[in-house]
Amino acid sequence: MTAAQQPIIRAVGLRKAFGNLEVLKGIDLEVAQGEVLCILGPSGSGKSTLLRCINHLEVPYGGYVWVDGQIIGYDLQGGVLHELPVKRLRAQQSQLGMVFQHFNLFAHRTVLGNVIEGPMVVRGLSRPAATARAMDLLEMVGLADKAGSWPAQLSGGQKQRVAIARALAMEPQVMLFDEPTSALDPELVGEVLEVMRRLADTGTTMIIVTHEIGFARDVADRVVVMIDGEIRETGPARKVLANPADPRVRSFLGRVLAQPAEAKD
Amino acid sequence: MTRANPPLSADTLPGPDLPVRGRRHPWRWIAGSLVLLLLALLVRAFAEGNIRWAIVGEFLTAPVIIKGFVWTLLITFAALALGVVLGFAFGMMRLSANPVLRFASWLYVWIFRGTPVLLQLLIWFNIALIFPTLYIPGVVDVKMVTVMTPFVAAVLGLGVNEGSYLTEVVRGGILSVDRGQVEAANTLGMTPGQTMRRIVLPQTMRLILPVLGNSAVGMLKFSSLAATIAMTEMLNAAQRIYFINGAVIELLFVCALWYLAGTTVLSIGQYYLEKHFGRSHGGRA
Known part of the structure; x- marks a missing residue:
């Protein structure tokens, strides 16, 4: 470490x-x-x-x-x-990137939509730029093939990995995890x-x-x-x-x- | 009653590939036939009753009726749009941290949900008795009677009334969006406005669409109340015709057919809207 x-x-x-x-x-x-x-x-x-x-x-x-x-x-x-x-x-x-016990993925956004929401709305990234970065993150958590899926179609473990990617997309200084596997x-x-x-x-x-x-x-x-x-x-x-x-x-x-x-x- | 078969011996059981004969449902046939018979009688009664169907057919596409129906549609959509806007505005106010806004929202619902919509229509139409002129310094200064036409009164009356119902619906819809959605948006750095617009309200839409569909259908029908304030929508137009030619039932049936057509189209539209907003949940709203 x-x-x-x-x-x-x-x-x-x-x-x-x-x-x-x-x-x-x-x-x-x-x-x-x-x-x-x-x-x-x-x-x-x-x-x-x-x-x-x-x-x-x-x-x-x-x-x-x-x-x-x-x-x-x-x-x-x-x-x-x-x-x-x-x-x-x-x-x-x-x-302060936050990962919640109950994932709290945006239910009305796809997996990709969840990950690009923050960068686009808060950081003002263009959709292509946010998408490129989001795909890298989804690749990292092993869910690039699920980019177009809806949260309701994912298992709990997949949801939580998307949630981690979503938090990382804001490039936070610190990551906080609140009982991420409970x-x-x-x-x-x-x-x-x-x-x-x-x-x-x-x-x-x-x-x-x-x-x-x-x-x-x-x-x-x-x-x-x-x-x-x-x-x-x-x-x-x-x-x-x-x-x-x-x-x-x-x-x-x-x-x-x-x-x-x-x-x- | 049939007697139970003797117990089957485990040694003499047949092979697995047995044909299956379905259970019979005699009562379904009996009930179905009975209802069909009643329907046939009903149809015959109307066919032989004192209705001149030719006149129904003749007026179904009469320009006056069509024009009335167009006004009916205009009132419906304008009032519904007003109701939705007011419903969202007051619904969000109802959940505000500001007690004054909460109170204003409560007052609005209390008044407009607590009085008959027909009464409200009449008050809007006659509002010139309270405020003879519409005067906003530097913006407008006109006689109220020229502004408050039957159409405007109908849209205001129906829309404001509908808004009071939708306020409660929107409030319930917002409350049913999981608190965690807002927390997630907060931790991403989204402002309250962004969170409301991009996260909460779209999810509220999915929940309240069935109610909105009902509202649209209801509004199409309630627009007929505007006939009482001299608005020449379809029902009023029909009344004007039958006062002259005496074909009361025929013209009322013409209206019924058009209303049915309208509500049918609205229901189909609702189906597709719900499908759109329910796509994140397997196409169901």
């Missing part, structure tokens, strides 16, 4: 609550350029919320996220965070992880919320384990997974590692 030391993301004291339920209790997190970070943790631990706060799909009530020189969603002036105009927020968000049939998990593995090999900065412990061990430079809205353990994948210091992390990992990976959702 090419884990350069240059930080590209820093979350500072993130706090988020849904009603009375405090989901993030002040999260500090740093991700380096080119790093692959896996966020593990039991259901309801706040790991998806953390990811969605990083790209401002959820707005934290405390703290903020810094990405490569800018604060997401805000302009810092005189010690005050001024909300950005939506257009500038969206420009920031387009630099909604897949067990036999389709591998093809998606394989694409992600290749992406990691190209030096893409990736933050992955996942239950795939095996993938985390093989691919992640570092893992973070969240429990009850707090980061309880962080460090190199092998070290954390083999020898966690925190007793609650140990009990969580014990439960997860005791079962085959595909049995969990």
Whole structure:
């Protein structure tokens, strides 16, 4: 891995609550350029919320996220965070490629249409230019022959690979994955992880919320384990997974590692 | 009742290639024959009844009737277009983050869905009693009676009324588009306007097209209400003729035939539109 030391993301004291339920209790997190970070943790631990706060799909009530020189969603002036105009927020968000658990492919666009939508509408590329680049990306995820298909005609694994290509088409600085294989049939998990593995090999900065412990061990430079809205353990994948210091992390990992990976959702 | 056959012995079962004789359906034949008989009686009743079919045939293509039908179509499409525009505008307002816009949308639906469309037509037609002149500084300054012709009143009355129904339909359609579609558009960097126009509304269309088709068919028929405000659409034209020649039923039948033709064509158009918007889902809407 090419884990350069240059930080590209820093979350500072993130706090988020849904009603009375405090989901993030002040999260500090740093991700380096080119790093692959896996966020593990039991259901309801706040790991998806953390990811969605990083790209401002959820707005934290405390703290903020810094990405490569800018604060997401805000302009810092005189010690005050001024909300950005939506257009500038969206420009920031387009630099944080997002892959969702349930794919969220545009149902009324073909596979190719999904991948060229962002580049054409947001980046102003011409259709031929966007299409050429999109075909390269579809080639990379192994779905060039499905360019004309509708999302409804694809398997879950194919949908997720299209979703990855769609996010990459915006040439984001960071890729965020929110449980990308949790909604897949067990036999389709591998093809998606394989694409992600290749992406990691190209030096893409990736933050992955996942239950795939095996993938985390093989691919992640570092893992973070969240429990009850707090980061309880962080460090190199092998070290954390083999020898966690925190007793609650140990009990969580014990439960997860005791079962085959595909049995969990 | 037939007696059950004796149990088949496993040792003496025949080979697999047995012919199959289908179940009989005597009640289908009986019910079908009965309905056919009733239909035949109905046809005979109308054939022998007091209708001069020759007059129906004669007026079916009379220029006055055709002209009336063209007006009927014009009212239908203009009012439907107005209704769709208003429906989308107020439907989106209903879901706005701005409470004032939400309230305005609610008020619109409350008023125009809550009063009879015939009453609304009469009010539009007589609106000069409230506002004798139409005056917008620097734009228009005319007498209301010259603006509010029967045609304009009919289009406004039917269109604004239809819009109030479609507001609810559009609101429901937008809400039924998965939230994840919007999130995906957001993370690609699309602005709220782009997301609405390119992602949400096209998917809303697929969901509300069946309703829009119903609206078009309904509108074609409701346009006949304009006869009451002196609009010479088809029904009004027919009435003017039968007041003179007394062929009431004949002319009403002429209208019925034209309305049926119109609604049939609309239904066919709806089929192809739904096919177009449903192509991402295997051609079904």
